[in-house]
Amino acid sequence: MIVKDQNIFLNSSKKRVRLIFILGMTFWLVLILRLFYIQVLNSGFYQQKASKQTLLTINLPAERGIIYDRNGERLALNLPCESFFAVPDSIRNPDVTAYKLSSVLNKSASAIKQDFLKPTQFSWVERQVEKNQASLIKKLNLKGIYSRTEVKRVYPQDNLARDLIGFTDIDNKGLAGIELAYDSILAGKDGKAILQKDALGRGYELKPYPIVKSSNGKSLVLTLDSQLQWILEVELKKAVDSTSSQSGMGIFIDPHTGEILACDYYQPGKDVPFKNRVIADQLEPGSTFKIVVAAAALEQNLKKPEDLIYAEMGKYKIGKHTLHDVKKKGWLTFREAVVHSSNIAISKVAKEVGKDLLYDYAKRFGFCEPTSIDLPGESKGYISSPSRWSEIGLANIAIGQGVAVTPLQLIRAYAALANGGILMKPYMIKTILDENDEPIMQFQPTPVKRAISQQTASVLTDFLQEAVESGSGQNAKLSDFSIAGKTGTAQKAKVGSRGYEIGKYIASFVGFFPSANPQIVGLILIDSPQGEHLGGHVAAPVFKKIVTKLVSLPENPIRKLQTQKESFTRVEPDFQPEESKVGLVNLVYAEEEQPQPKVMKTASVTKESQVTTENSEKMVVPNLVGLTAREAMAILNNKKISFQFSGSGLVSKQIPKAGSPLQGKTKVYFECQNPK
Amino acid sequence: MDNYAIKRKANFDIWVLISLLILAAIGTVMVYSSSAVMAESRFKTQFFFFKKQIMWVLLSMFFFILAFKIDYHWYGRMSKFFLVLGFFLLAAVLFLPAIKGVHRWIRLGPISIQPSEIFRYTLILFMATTLAKRLDKMREFKHLLIPYFFILVAYVGLIMKQPDLGSVFTITLVFFLLLFVAKARLKHLLLLALPGIVGFVILVFGLGYEKDRIDDYLNSLKDPMAGSYQVKQSILALGNGGLKGVGLAEGKQKFFFLPEPHTDFIFATLGEETGFIGLLGVLFLFLIIAWRGIVIASQAVDPLGYFLALGITFSIFTCALINIGVVIGVLPTTGVPLPFLSYGGSSLLMSFVATGVLLNISKKSHLKRYTFD
Numbered sequence A: 001m002i003v004k005d006q007n008i009f010l011n012s013s014k015k016r017v018r019l020i021f022i023l024g025m026t027f028w029l030v031l032i033l034r035l036f037y038i039q040v041l042n043s044g045f046y047q048q049k050a051s052k053q054t055l056l057t058i059n060l061p062a063e064r065g066i067i068y069d070r071n072g073e074r075l076a077l078n079l080p081c082e083s084f085f086a087v088p089d090s091i092r093n094p095d096v097t098a099y100k101l102s103s104v105l106n107k108s109a110s111a112i113k114q115d116f117l118k119p120t121q122f123s124w125v126e127r128q129v130e131k132n133q134a135s136l137i138k139k140l141n142l143k144g145i146y147s148r149t150e151v152k153r154v155y156p157q158d159n160l161a162r163d164l165i166g167f168t169d170i171d172n173k174g175l176a177g178i179e180l181a182y183d184s185i186l187a188g189k190d191g192k193a194i195l196q197k198d199a200l201g202r203g204y205e206l207k208p209y210p211i212v213k214s215s216n217g218k219s220l221v222l223t224l225d226s227q228l229q230w231i232l233e234v235e236l237k238k239a240v241d242s243t244s245s246q247s248g249m250g251i252f253i254d255p256h257t258g259e260i261l262a263c264d265y266y267q268p269g270k271d272v273p274f275k276n277r278v279i280a281d282q283l284e285p286g287s288t289f290k291i292v293v294a295a296a297a298l299e300q301n302l303k304k305p306e307d308l309i310y311a312e313m314g315k316y317k318i319g320k321h322t323l324h325d326v327k328k329k330g331w332l333t334f335r336e337a338v339v340h341s342s343n344i345a346i347s348k349v350a351k352e353v354g355k356d357l358l359y360d361y362a363k364r365f366g367f368c369e370p371t372s373i374d375l376p377g378e379s380k381g382y383i384s385s386p387s388r389w390s391e392i393g394l395a396n397i398a399i400g401q402g403v404a405v406t407p408l409q410l411i412r413a414y415a416a417l418a419n420g421g422i423l424m425k426p427y428m429i430k431t432i433l434d435e436n437d438e439p440i441m442q443f444q445p446t447p448v449k450r451a452i453s454q455q456t457a458s459v460l461t462d463f464l465q466e467a468v469e470s471g472s473g474q475n476a477k478l479s480d481f482s483i484a485g486k487t488g489t490a491q492k493a494k495v496g497s498r499g500y501e502i503g504k505y506i507a508s509f510v511g512f513f514p515s516a517n518p519q520i521v522g523l524i525l526i527d528s529p530q531g532e533h534l535g536g537h538v539a540a541p542v543f544k545k546i547v548t549k550l551v552s553l554p555e556n557p558i559r560k561l562q563t564q565k566e567s568f569t570r571v572e573p574d575f576q577p578e579e580s581k582v583g584l585v586n587l588v589y590a591e592e593e594q595p596q597p598k599v600m601k602t603a604s605v606t607k608e609s610q611v612t613t614e615n616s617e618k619m620v621v622p623n624l625v626g627l628t629a630r631e632a633m634a635i636l637n638n639k640k641i642s643f644q645f646s647g648s649g650l651v652s653k654q655i656p657k658a659g660s661p662l663q664g665k666t667k668v669y670f671e672c673q674n675p676k
Numbered sequence B: 001m002d003n004y005a006i007k008r009k010a011n012f013d014i015w016v017l018i019s020l021l022i023l024a025a026i027g028t029v030m031v032y033s034s035s036a037v038m039a040e041s042r043f044k045t046q047f048f049f050f051k052k053q054i055m056w057v058l059l060s061m062f063f064f065i066l067a068f069k070i071d072y073h074w075y076g077r078m079s080k081f082f083l084v085l086g087f088f089l090l091a092a093v094l095f096l097p098a099i100k101g102v103h104r105w106i107r108l109g110p111i112s113i114q115p116s117e118i119f120r121y122t123l124i125l126f127m128a129t130t131l132a133k134r135l136d137k138m139r140e141f142k143h144l145l146i147p148y149f150f151i152l153v154a155y156v157g158l159i160m161k162q163p164d165l166g167s168v169f170t171i172t173l174v175f176f177l178l179l180f181v182a183k184a185r186l187k188h189l190l191l192l193a194l195p196g197i198v199g200f201v202i203l204v205f206g207l208g209y210e211k212d213r214i215d216d217y218l219n220s221l222k223d224p225m226a227g228s229y230q231v232k233q234s235i236l237a238l239g240n241g242g243l244k245g246v247g248l249a250e251g252k253q254k255f256f257f258l259p260e261p262h263t264d265f266i267f268a269t270l271g272e273e274t275g276f277i278g279l280l281g282v283l284f285l286f287l288i289i290a291w292r293g294i295v296i297a298s299q300a301v302d303p304l305g306y307f308l309a310l311g312i313t314f315s316i317f318t319c320a321l322i323n324i325g326v327v328i329g330v331l332p333t334t335g336v337p338l339p340f341l342s343y344g345g346s347s348l349l350m351s352f353v354a355t356g357v358l359l360n361i362s363k364k365s366h367l368k369r370y371t372f373d
Helices: A002-041 A043-054 A094-104 A109-117 A131-140 A177-181 A183-187 A226-242 A286-299 A334-339 A343-353 A355-364 A391-398 A407-418 A454-470 A535-552 A557-563 A565-569 A582-593 A597-615 A629-638 B003-008 B014-043 B048-069 B072-095 B115-133 B141-159 B165-181 B186-206 B211-222 B229-241 B266-298 B303-327 B345-371
Strands: A055-060 A074-086 A123-129 A145-154 A191-197 A203-205 A219-222 A247-253 A260-266 A308-310 A315-318 A321-324 A331-333 A422-425 A429-433 A439-442 A446-450 A484-493 A500-513 A520-527 A642-646 A650-655 A667-673 B106-108 B111-113
Touching: A002 A043, A002 B165, A002 B229, A002 B266, A002 B303, A043 A055, A043 A191, A043 B229, A074 A131, A094 A109, A094 A131, A109 A123, A123 A131, A123 A145, A131 A145, A177 A183, A183 A219, A226 A247, A226 A260, A226 A520, A226 A535, A247 A407, A247 A535, A286 A334, A286 A343, A286 A355, A286 A391, A286 A407, A286 A454, A286 A484, A286 A500, A286 A535, A308 A334, A308 A343, A315 A343, A315 A391, A321 A343, A321 A391, A331 A334, A334 A343, A334 A454, A343 A355, A343 A391, A355 A391, A407 A422, A407 A454, A407 A484, A407 A500, A407 A520, A454 A484, A484 A535, A500 A535, A520 A535, A629 A642, A629 A650, A629 A667, B014 B048, B014 B266, B014 B345, B048 B345, B072 B106, B072 B115, B072 B141, B072 B303, B072 B345, B111 B345, B115 B141, B115 B165, B115 B303, B115 B345, B141 B165, B141 B186, B165 B186, B165 B303, B211 B229, B229 B266, B229 B303, B266 B303, B266 B345, B303 B345
Parallel strands: A642 A667
Antiparallel strands: A055 A191, A074 A123, A074 A145, A191 A203, A219 A429, A247 A260, A247 A520, A308 A331, A315 A321, A422 A446, A429 A439, A484 A500, A500 A520, A650 A667, B106 B111
């Protein structure tokens, strides 16, 4: 009976057990569905989230390439420095920390504190801090403030050629100039290490993520000569300041190669150069454009140097318009017309040359087409189609009005005169070096086309030499060097509307020297000088001063250029000159013909002397000035010379001087400074 | 029919044993995998928890065999003693120094004992013993009240001092399930549960003590990532594992992201490293234990075996479901270990012992035919 009751009980109890089991199973299924939702349907989403918190990507910054001038002087380099950052969560007392930091940094405590209150785990306090400042901050020993070594881009030559070279932002990304244009080459490629991170931010190295090594940036060797650049910058500034001009521009190039040797734009009070005015500005060339007319007339045998032209005593009516000359002349030879830059005589010649031929010669000289220089932002210039030229239009264009050219186009045309008639492609980058300073790409001079025959070029050179000797460009004359050149004085065209600004001129001089064997072509443009405004008075003296300084340098660039000519003769351009190969052969021939051996010898002598100094280098104190502190230390360590130093940045002073004999335990002291 | 046939038949439930062994093996591996990083960092050896776990597994095996050998009727006779012992331990733990901020463990040299895990089974044993004797009385409210309800109140009162919400939750659940299968009236059970429900409501909405947890929980139901930090990290671990898992020892969430990667959240680590497939396997093993446990109960030779087997099965299965429910964010976060897998001596030992008892019950079940009818 009891057993039977038990059975009744158990049977009904088992129903309840079954109910519980079904409920349990249901919940069990819910769990599986939810797991399916998380792990199968949405796993991608969670995987991404998980890796975000568990993977730590560490950037391994690549070192930016160095920018050298043609002689190996460093124009841009990198210096290690300290940067400070805050981890706001670990700061105990933001007020005190901010106050202490403000006592060292040039920042207000409230500004610093605001950064601490941001909801981040990382906030820069101050980047690229000077060394003594950095040590002060470290001495504060603040919790939550940490430092990291960064690399700072510096321009050691006192910002030489800043317009051209440009600059980088604080993260070493190019923002302007060559730093921007060649950013991809200079920057290199950052490497990265992906580490697994735990919740406390500690990194672990994992097998599946190998470290991607950074590849350092490539270095650039520019065609720039820093000595010439230096002289140009100093003289241009002086000239602009002394004449209270709006601005000034100067370029120097090697006529045989098209290499830009120096290039500057100066405007008092201007700050950040974002475009290179030398290749971006378009302006009316004025008289310097007259060589186009002259070249066309000579080349087409329309005029011989001694042919006579009547200059109308300084006043010449064409329709309603009147042309004026500065110097009132009667009959002039063609040569004199160019030498004295007679507007009237040249416009008469232009009429004979004709619209189409003048246009054609302007194109031959490369005007109004891009020079294809290896820098961005180049303008093309402007010349209207000859069919639209009126009679006065033709006369105006002949004297460089109503046509717009870039300073680079202008100097390139003169370089063609200087090198015997070949239009070269101008360029700025000579060599690209890899991380070990081995050249990986070398840029060669590129002839574009033959502009004029060599004979025409030499006749014009003759004219231009005379212009400097006795004509409009006398202020550029030098006693021991013959210079060929042309002045220009153009009315300044209004920006954005037709017509000219009254009383504003652009004074220019473009010339090359030595005229017998031109090595350098230079262009000086002074915008809106006060008082004297003629190119001959304002621009030519600047050219003269620069040349004077240049040739007085112990190792002047002319000599250097000549020694580097060897490489040019080796060039085998694939370009076929329009007329014949003759021009190019002539050009090369002319190079070989030049009385170079003397110079070559001096070059080899200096090389030998270098070798001997190298041999005895162990015995003397090495030159440290200009090196980074790190490099200096490396050299001294290498030579096992004991040393002591102060400061950070580049070595500015050393005792004893370079070259002093090393005796026994000479100790070298050097002082470093951060370039401004 | 004859003794020979009886003897030849498998004399215990092999399914349960196999499931138990597989789970224990998975648990041991996972305790190592999930604790190695933390152990290395805290104790300078990645094997710290692993070694302890192996020791506990061996100890548990010994007691498992012992429990399997001992006739379960012996426990029935000792049930009052065990219950008193359980209460004594629960009370004692409150007078011992707190560990990790709670009075949950009694430390005896290198090992620590969690009294609530022991109490869980002493209560089940006591209930099974007494219910077996009152089959016809449970439909009366007074028998529910005395002694069961007061025992529960005393237990809850003691354990809330620790505090240990997870234990309260799981033990209370098993308590009600056992009364339910003992055919207590539903309305009586609801009446008993009323104080608990009222207390819970006051706790959550009145005092706000547990409100954040509940809010987190409700949010996480809609969006798994909106829950508490633990649940979020746990979901990330599971999601990161995907279908097949990232591979043993390859999990990343155990790198201090996942709190308790080797104890209460071991299922998340397992999910990251073995994926959906691995978890499905573990879920099936628990289902097998539940199913076989109920079969063992229904074939038990007497009401004591019936209730004891049910109590043990309910306890293991509910603990597993609740632990997993927490880990995947469908239940509010409470600290409940996953039987057989989680690191933790008392839970492991008691689960093994309980399973041993369960198998002992199954061993007797073939006698049923001769006893009943």
